[in-house]
Structures are given as structure tokens and as C-alpha cells.
Amino acid sequence: MRHQAAEAGLKTAALYVVATPLGNLGDIGARALEVLRGVDAVACEDTRHTRRLLDHYGIRAETFSLHEHNEAAATARLLRLLHEGCTLALVSDAGTPAVSDPGARAVAAVRAAGFEVIPVPGPNAAVAALSASGLTDPHFLFYGFLPAKEAARRKALAALKALPCTLVFYEAPHRIEETVADLAAELEPQRTLVIARELTKLFESIVSLPLAEASSWLAADENRRRGEFVLAVSAPPPVEGVPVEAERVLELLLAELPLKQAVKLAAGISGISKNSLYDLALEKKGTP
Ligand code: SAM
Numbered sequence: 001m002r003h004q005a006a007e008a009g010l011k012t013a014a015l016y017v018v019a020t021p022l023g024n025l026g027d028i029g030a031r032a033l034e035v036l037r038g039v040d041a042v043a044c045e046d047t048r049h050t051r052r053l054l055d056h057y058g059i060r061a062e063t064f065s066l067h068e069h070n071e072a073a074a075t076a077r078l079l080r081l082l083h084e085g086c087t088l089a090l091v092s093d094a095g096t097p098a099v100s101d102p103g104a105r106a107v108a109a110v111r112a113a114g115f116e117v118i119p120v121p122g123p124n125a126a127v128a129a130l131s132a133s134g135l136t137d138p139h140f141l142f143y144g145f146l147p148a149k150e151a152a153r154r155k156a157l158a159a160l161k162a163l164p165c166t167l168v169f170y171e172a173p174h175r176i177e178e179t180v181a182d183l184a185a186e187l188e189p190q191r192t193l194v195i196a197r198e199l200t201k202l203f204e205s206i207v208s209l210p211l212a213e214a215s216s217w218l219a220a221d222e223n224r225r226r227g228e229f230v231l232a233v234s235a236p237p238p239v240e241g242v243p244v245e246a247e248r249v250l251e252l253l254l255a256e257l258p259l260k261q262a263v264k265l266a267a268g269i270s271g272i273s274k275n276s277l278y279d280l281a282l283e284k285k286g287t288p
Pocket of ligand 1: 022023092094095096097098099100101123124125126169170171172196197198199200201228229230
């Protein structure tokens with residue numbers, strides 16, 4: 001294997017963890033390209049998939065696979081190459097490696113062996129979805145994939161229900177309907193669900209609606225159930241009263257819109273019930 005990393009200005013005997021595009025190949029930073037060009041080899045979840053990205057940018061890096069089913073053997077290979085002084089990159093098929101993706105155990109082993117692990121940050125589906133979701137909770141919990149079996153999924157959701165933050169999940173198309181049905185059954189129906197589908201791709205869509213309406217919305221069109229999904233659910237409504245943040249949103253909307261429309265939008269944004277916001281809106285407008 002070539003030892004070219006030092007010439008490329010990279011650290012030697014180090015592992016770079018490189019985030020790659022979720023779909024749109026343009027979503028890769030200059031530093032990620034520099035690293036992929038300069039390393040001695042790239043450990044990939046699927047070498048054919050990564051090859052398309054490398055070819056697109058004219059990068060002729062050597063690749064080998066590191067996925068869920070060979071992580072132990074591939075980690076041993078990583079360690080051997082690092083001991084030989086090689087500089088390596090780790091990538092997954094899309095987004096940030098080791099985040100709901102293979103690589104976490106390899107990174108742990110590399111760090112435990114005393115080698116440097118250097119993140120090259122970039123795309124991540126959860127963060128991309130949150131950034132465009134319009135949800136305003138100050139905190140979020142990234143859960144990743146819920147359990148595949150209904151009983152375990154329901155149990156996991158029951159444990160998350162009271163957390164005062166946005167909940168973020170990953171889901172695959174073959175389970176999207178079941179998972180959304182369970183979200184609606186376990187969590188408060190007025191919480192807002194944002195369904196972010198096919199981010200950065202041709203059929204990207206980001207829809208927000210009350211959880212209570214989500215299953216029928218999905219059922220209405222099979223295209224809505226295709227592709228890759230991030231689901232984000234707004235924080236639970238407060239037990240009583242309207243939080244200051246929701247009140248502020250309502251005030252801003254009331255300044256621009258008719259009362260009913262402002263209440264509807266404020267409810268969608270904040271996850272607070274329309275009734276509570278309606279009463280507050282009447283108060284603010286000075287209407288009895
Ligand atoms: N490591 C990746 C990241 O940083 O986001 C996540 C990989 S995980 C195996 C794949 C899941 O991420 C998909 O099932 C989906 O939930 C989500 N995902 C990946 N790409 C996406 C996209 N373009 N749009 C929406 N969700 C996506």
C-alpha cells in the first residue's frame with residue numbers, strides 16, 4: 001500500500017472519519033475531498049456505492065469493505081494498516097459513519113489502540129431534517145431506528161413520551177406506516193410530526209402535521225411512503241398553560257395574520273393544542 005498521506009498534508013497512522021452526501025453528490029466539503037484523495041485507503045460500508053462518489057470526483061483511492069457483518073475482521077485490518085503507518089478514511093454509504101451506521105466499534109478499537117481518530121464532519125440526515133423542520137424546541141433527542149417489532153417499539157416510545165424535547169427517528173420505507181401508527185398511538189396526538197423524506201434527492205419532501213393526522217396522510221398516496229425517512233416529533237405539550245416560546249410564536253403570527261390562521265400555524269409549529277392557543281389569542285386581541 002502506498003504511504004502518500006504525509007505528502008497530502010494529512011496525519012500519518014491516523015483514521016479520518018469522513019461524512020459523505022445523503023444523496024446529492026454536491027454535498028461534500030473541500031476537506032473531505034482532500035482527505036479522500038490523500039489517504040492510503042478508504043474503508044467503505046459498500047465499496048461499489050463509495051466508488052461512484054470517488055469516481056465522480058476523479059479520486060482513485062484504494063478501498064476495502066467495513067460493514068455490519070465484517071466489522072471485527074475489517075477492524076483488525078484497519079489496525080494492522082495503522083500499525084504499518086498508513087493513513088485511512090472511514091466512510092459509510094450516506095451521511096456520517098458510526099451514526100446509525102457501521103463504524104462505531106472500529107472507531108472504539110482504533111482509539112483504544114492509541115491511534116488518532118479525526119472527524120471530517122458533513123451530512124447527517126437527522127440534523128438536515130431538524131434544520132428544515134421548523135420545530136422550535138431548544139433540545140432534541142436523536143434515537144435513530146426504533147425496534148422493528150411492534151411490542152418493543154411501543155415500549156421504547158412509552159419510555160420516550162415524557163421527555164421535554166423533540167424526538168428524532170430514522171425509518172425505512174417498509175416500516176414507515178407501522179412506526180407512524182405507533183407514534184400516534186403512544187404519543188400525544190397534537191404533537192407535530194415532521195416527515196422528512198429523500199433529503200437532498202429528487203423527490204425530497206418535508207411535511208409537518210399533527211400526529212393524529214399522519215397515518216391517513218401517509219395512506220392517501222403511496223409515493224408518500226417511498227424512500228428514506230427522518231421522523232421528528234415535537235416535544236410534549238405542557239401539562240397546563242402555554243410555554244413562553246409558543247406564546248411568542250403566537251404573538252408574531254397574530255401581528256401578521258387573522259386570528260384563526262395565526263392559531264392554526266402556532267399550533268402546528270409549537271405542538272400546543274389549538275384550544276389553548278385560541279383562548280390566549282382572544283386574550284391578546286382583547287376579545288372577550
Ligand atoms: N449515518 C447516516 C446519517 O448520518 O444520517 C444514517 C445512516 S442510516 C443506516 C440510514 C437512515 O438514515 C435511513 O433509513 C433514513 O432513516 C436516514 N436517511 C439517510 N439518508 C436519508 C435521506 N436522504 N433522507 C431522509 N432520511 C435519510
